[in-house]
Amino acid sequence: MALHVSRLFGEDAARFDRDRAGLVPHLHALYDVAVELALRGQGTAPRVLDLGAGTGLFSGELATHLPDVSIDLLDASAEMLEVAARSLDLYAVKHTLVERDLCAPLPEGPYDIVVSSLAIHHLPVPEQAGLYRRVRDVLRPGGVFVHAEQVAAAVPELDALYEEFWLREVREAQTPQETVDKARRRMAYDRPVSVATHLDWLAQAGFRSADCFYKRFRFAVLAAWR
Template identity: 55%
Template sequence: MSAPPHPRLTDGPSVADISRLFDKDAETYDQARSRLVPDLTPFYEVAVDLAATAVAGLSPRVLDLGAGTGLLTAELAAALPEASFALLDTSPRMLAVARDALALYAVRHETIEADMRDPLPPGPFHIVASALAVHHLPHDSQRALYARIREILAPGGVFIHAEQVAGHSHQLETLYEDMWLRDVKSRGVSAKELAQARTRMAHDHPVPVATHLTWLAEAGFREADCFYKRYRFAVFGAWA
């Protein structure tokens, strides 16, 4: 089931451009992601473990922000067969891929074509999750999003955020870049895939781990921590 786009709260830089970029790569995105994100399996495993532990014994309602092709939702659904999912993304082609994939496994879901700066679907949600999406927003929009996520979480609900982060210094950022290039080249990433990734990354606004934790605390989450980190890839959990 698909919900119509929400009215926009604010315009932001390059929203349409970003949507077109991800639309263009929708059919090949998942295969490329496995080469572009080193240790993708443990990266997602930590996110899923945190979510499953937080909602043990429930039939949770889950919102996946920037859901793309539904890769994170699929992983969560395997661990949470009683869950129902709402997938929000700006890219209609990405959401079409997600719908087709999730339908094969009878995952209960709806898709919402919207930007993360639009009004979020009404809660309460037991889990709000996001993987490699929030960093596309400008910093002030990321910070504001955390507060809006907190508002739609059920008491005791959890925000699971698997994200690309920045180094807190130029030296560390250079190290992250060098290690990422080493890793993706060792995994056989093609020149085309790397060029496509670079084009998408030109729109990115990552921030350091400490900044994420500060923003989560300011948003009113009672507990928050970074539970996994490998250079520029990190997984956060924050509880309402």
């Protein structure tokens, strides 16, 4: 993630989770599917890497199901990681904070589970494809990569329909206009691609199987196994 994008997120770290609930319609459904897939990782005390971990929302959800989990949280925003640490410390979750850009080398594996939530689409498109290859390299054989993501439509002319649906749902959620405006400023840096493109990249990266397990307009959950 480019450093200037991480600064935009860092500015709102303290209220990020509250804002996210108003900006991602059906957020709980998205995470429910993502966590269920991540639990398919090996072992009762798995080693997990959370990419673009932000405030640790995905990591925290996993920890409620895997009390012996050990999690490395990687994010370019120190402010986000501070929020994550406070939450995980409260529940005595074993974790390590890694302040690092997603384009930088990943921590040394092997990991049983790699997860990411609404982060990778901030990278330039070639870097997104390259990250998938690096994720596979740090996974154990049989390990799972779960990616909850903002995606583009299958064809560009349908992106306007995605935008229409998104605006309708954030208004129904009574999301403050200021929150929507801030999100739009961040979204100017987004580089989402279609589900089909993600699946092609995962196959090219050498994952043995991959699929999209949830999709509602511009939000999707993909999982792939090494």
